[in-house]
Amino acid sequence: MKGVITVVVVLAMVQLMVESGRAISCGQVDASLAPCVPYLTGGSSLAPKCCNGVKDIKGMASSTADKRAACNCVKAAANRYPSLKEDVAEALPTKCGVQMDIPISRTTNCDK
Template identity: 70%
Template sequence: MKRLAISVVVVLVMIQYMARPGQAISCGQVDASLAPCVPYLTSGGNPTPECCNGVKSIKGMAATPTDKQTACKCVKDAANRYSNLKDDAAQALPAKCNVQMDIPISRTTNCNNIN
């Protein structure tokens, strides 16, 4: 019985560390979330539902100021990889997806100023 209790406590502690909120956001996560948006960002028109889900996902992952700054830098790096990215489409993306974002999608944003 004592071993079972210890095992349960160990499993609960492991779950706590695996599901910790506030884990650092990565550029891989941001890139994967924005990948469905590339056709919209380079050609204009309207973003797909998958693209908007990616924008919502980034908003959900970037909860802390540090996460927001990291996500901003990742978005900025991704934007700079596409020479044919339409800046007006990028800036309009959150609004077109009905998402209030604290992270601008732009090549020129100073990400250190994001809180």
């Protein structure tokens, strides 16, 4: 019984270490920003789901490494849409009422 408890404790500790070290993926960022694409390309009005996605990204990016990863993902996503309106993209967090350290731009230097 003592051995089983030790194994359970060790597994729980390993799980906590893995969870805290998980980085943001571009898939997560893309999924969060997908509802924003029509707005950012000038095709529709701002959808509530878009602002929820912006808030999700802010929540996912808590550490400097997470912010840098999210920034690079946002930059890559912006570059996939040639019709992206740069001024609209840069204003998106403010429009959604979110204070964000990650600008939505094709030209952002994510290392700063």
